[in-house]
Amino acid sequence: MEAAAVAATKPLIKVVAICGSVREGSYNRGLIRCAIEISKSSMSGVEIENVDISKLPLLNTDLEGKGTFPPVVEAFRQKIREADSILFASPEYNYSVSAPLKNALDWASRPPNVWADKAAAIISASGGSGGSRSQYHLRQIGVFLDLHFINKPEFFLNAFQPPAKFDENNNLIDAQTKENLKKVLLSLQAFTLRLQGR
Template identity: 45%
Template sequence: MTDQQTPLRVVGISGSLRKASLNSASLRAARDLAPPDMAIDIFDIADIPLYNDDIRTENGYPESVQAFRDALKAADGVLIATPEYNYSIPGVLKNAIDWASRPPEQPFDAKPIAIMGASPGVLGTSRAQYHLRQCFVYLNGFVMNRPEVMIGQANSKFDPEGKLTDQGTIDFLKGFLVTLADHIRYHQRAKSRH
């Protein structure tokens, strides 16, 4: 298979546990709009317990955490849809990242990552996204710089069932996902040269 024929495996993570979450809806939209050479599998972080390193050092990783780490490690890239709580990252998302990032072989190292977000407000989770980017500086994740997806006034862009209906957002998201595929392949080629 050539580089362009190898399908890309992306793990999608929503930073919200709410059933009617706009961010989970955005992530499902991304999954459905992904280019033909990309498959986005959404990982549910709801079962990941509160981080306590005593658990890991005494008993190893909890099953849900190990499954999360394995999914991240096997993926070619990561797509995170984050809400913004109090100008920052939701606790459940930060908790999942904290668990996954423990040694050995933390799976965010040199992993291509894209971040998006949706909110009823006009800023579309911009502050939370910037805080999330800071986390990945330390973890050496290769976060895609642009385009940035900040879906403001998102409650008017989805139908009551959570389906994305705004054509401008659909088109923008398609372009974002094509760029994510290019971002992943760029880092794959760079890794293969070393």
């Protein structure tokens, strides 16, 4: 069987991509755009949907009814519920994850926890260490949420170190970084299928 035919038989996995920055010009948002492009142009069996978390209200259990959530929260939870795996693009704020991302994590963890038993990967574009501290903190949070993160490859991008990694529209342009991002997606795909026994 030809390689193209083999690739076409791969089961489809649905990946929800979440950017921890709500800023339109975020480099992490640029990473997600590139991941979506890679999944469409040079991978098979992976469908990535960018899910916006900017409209989620601050977590307040007073907003919950008996087993119900505000419509915007319920819509977000449903996206997570339907996903096979999660791709987090996590900037680093004060050695940790961003407030919008933590808020999204908390809303989707309200009973029933819709993160449970899903595969996940983290990518980061930041200064300094490229977001490594935020990633390690997110992994700690993931223990309680019962998320299963891939361990390798890790992806930390110092967005400000030359040569330029992004263009004037914050789109990823560095070829090696794109290749590193593709390796993360391939690892997430393989791990998701293994976790699901497919």
